[in-house]
Amino acid sequence: xxxxxxxxxxxxxxxxxxxxxxxxxxxxxxxxxxxxxxxxxxxxxxxxxxxxxxxxxxxxxxxxxxxxxxxxxxxxxxxxxxxxxxxxxxxxxxxxxxxxxxxxxxxxxxxxxxxxxxxxxxxxxxxxxxxxxxxxxxxxxxxxxxxxxxxxxxxxxxxxxxxxxxxxxxxxxxxxxxxxxxxxxxxxxxxxxxxxxxxxxxxxxxxxxxxxxxxxxxxxxxxxxxxxxxxxxxxxxxxxxxxxxxxxxxxxxxxxxxxxxxxxxxxxxxxxxxxxxxxxxxxxxxxxxxxxxxxxxxxxxxxxxxxxxxxxxxxxxxxxxxxxxxxxxxxxxxxxxxxxxxxxxxxxxxxxxxxx
Numbered sequence: 001x002x003x004x005x006x007x008x009x010x011x012x013x014x015x016x017x018x019x020x021x022x023x024x025x026x027x028x029x030x031x032x033x034x035x036x037x038x039x040x041x042x043x044x045x046x047x048x049x050x051x052x053x054x055x056x057x058x059x060x061x062x063x064x065x066x067x068x069x070x071x072x073x074x075x076x077x078x079x080x081x082x083x084x085x086x087x088x089x090x091x092x093x094x095x096x097x098x099x100x101x102x103x104x105x106x107x108x109x110x111x112x113x114x115x116x117x118x119x120x121x122x123x124x125x126x127x128x129x130x131x132x133x134x135x136x137x138x139x140x141x142x143x144x145x146x147x148x149x150x151x152x153x154x155x156x157x158x159x160x161x162x163x164x165x166x167x168x169x170x171x172x173x174x175x176x177x178x179x180x181x182x183x184x185x186x187x188x189x190x191x192x193x194x195x196x197x198x199x200x201x202x203x204x205x206x207x208x209x210x211x212x213x214x215x216x217x218x219x220x221x222x223x224x225x226x227x228x229x230x231x232x233x234x235x236x237x238x239x240x241x242x243x244x245x246x247x248x249x250x251x252x253x254x255x256x257x258x259x260x261x262x263x264x265x266x267x268x269x270x271x272x273x274x275x276x277x278x279x280x281x282x283x284x285x286x287x288x289x290x291x292x293x294x295x296x297x298x299x300x301x302x303x304x305x306x307x308x309x310x311x312x313x314x315x316x317x318x319x320x321x322x323x324x325x326x327x328x329x330x331x332x333x334x335x336x337x338x339x340x341x342x343x344x345x346x347x348x349x350x351x352x353x354x355x356x
Contacts, residue, residue: 042075044092044104045133045154047308049282057091057098058083064097069281070134070151072107073099087223087313102311107133107154114171114191118160124344125161125176127202127268128194130154130288135193137175138167139277142184148279149187153307155325156288157269159344163191177287178344179271199341202268202333206234211336215352216303218321220256223313225303225321227334235334237327240306240316254318256355257296263335263350265294270304272320290325291332295353303353304328 046067055062057079067073076093078101083089090101110131118126130152139147146167152158152175159176166172172188180186206214209229217226220241227235242256270292273285290305305325309316316322323331332339337348 042092043107043109043133044073044075044101045107046071046073046103047105048103051099051103053094053097053099055097057081057093057100059085059100067099072133073104085314088311102314103309105133105154105307105310109133110195111192112195114163114173115160115196116163118173118196119162121161122342123161123176124178124342125159126342127197128158128160128173128175129197129290130156130158130189130193131195132193135189137187137189138172139185139187149277150279150285150287151281152189152193152288155290155305156307157197157290157305158194158288159269160194160196161186164188166190177271178267178269179275180277185277197268202329202339202341204338205330205334207338211351214335215354216331216335218256218353218355220258220315220355223315225323225331227331235327235330237323238312239303240309240312240314240322242301242317242319243315252299252319256301256317256319256321257299258355261295261353261355263293263295263337263353264297264347266332266335266337266339266346266350267292267294267344268332268339269344270302291328293328293332293335303331 046069049069051067052063053065053067055064058081073094079091079093079098081089081091088102091098092101108131112131132154134151134153136148137150137152139149141147160173161176162174163171164174166188171191173191173194174186174188176186206229213230215228223238223241225237225239226233242254245254268291270289271287272289276283276285278285292302292304294300294302299319301319303321303323305328306322307325312324336350337346339346
């Protein structure tokens with residue numbers, strides 16, 4: 001049974017959906033319209049199982065109540081707390097109290113027009129970025145039923161391979177996850193929740209600089225990354241490297257390895273985690289990790305964007321170098337090997353990475 005559209009819905013239908021369906025169909029029951037923040041203000045998503053709201057902006061003050069994973073919070077203003085923590089002293093003033101910023105994600109809600117050209121685009125399709133706080137993906141089973149699988153988060157990146165009709169009768173994008181080969185494991189999200197990334201957005205940065213004149217230095221002690229051109233810093237930022245761990249035989253260390261490496265493989269989208277098809281929000285599944293640059297070939301350590309925390313300056317990862325999404329994208333575009341659009345992987349001997 002085919003769900004492919006024979007024609008594009010007209011503009012009036014699209015505007016009607018944006019005005020009514022986006023809240024009534026696409027977002028419910030995952031969060032309510034009453035939680036949307038007014039235009040121009042900041043919204044954050046809770047990115048851990050539960051987050052404490054404190055009376056004052058420090059972690060020894062009274063805990064007033066809890067917020068939970070994927071709750072959306074209106075942020076009235078930021079506080080640079082004298083109580084720290086030193087690596088990230090930013091707290092948010094929210095309704096009734098304060099939350100630390102480290103386990104939240106700043107999000108927006110932007111609805112997009114549907115790109116029907118993906119139906120005629122050769123595999124692997126087009127790169128798409130989620131532009132809502134989160135969207136629920138669904139698997140279309142062979143018996144015609146629909147099943148919730150991954151929840152895809154703001155600024156995660158995915159391969160879009162088609163447009164088909166969803167449960168609500170509206171256009172849904174078909175997502176091909178690079179770790180699942182079978183077409184029957186492709187899943188779907190409301191198309192208006194994803195923005196197709198243009199080729200210009202991932203074009204190389206400073207391609208005239210020879211590859212040997214670019215390098216990246218990562219300091220585990222400082223939790224800092226610096227990118228250099230001709231020994232001149234062009235990017236300096238806080239990162240989160242791997243959590244230090246004891247060496248246990250048969251187990252892979254979560255610490256980021258030190259040494260001199262080269263970027264060898266770049267992917268705009270990578271599914272990280274255990275590789276299970278699940279709707280469990282607490283499972284270790286991170287589909288659509290954006291702007292990945294692998295530089296350590298044994299355990300697959302990489303720099304990449306991060307949508308599950310903003311605790312940069314603190315060790316947080318299973319070995320990779322967590323970065324802000326926009327900075328990871330910059331590294332992805334700037335470093336060698338140069339990226340080729342519409343390729344799942346770009347392989348080559350590239351930019352030097354020194355980890356100390």
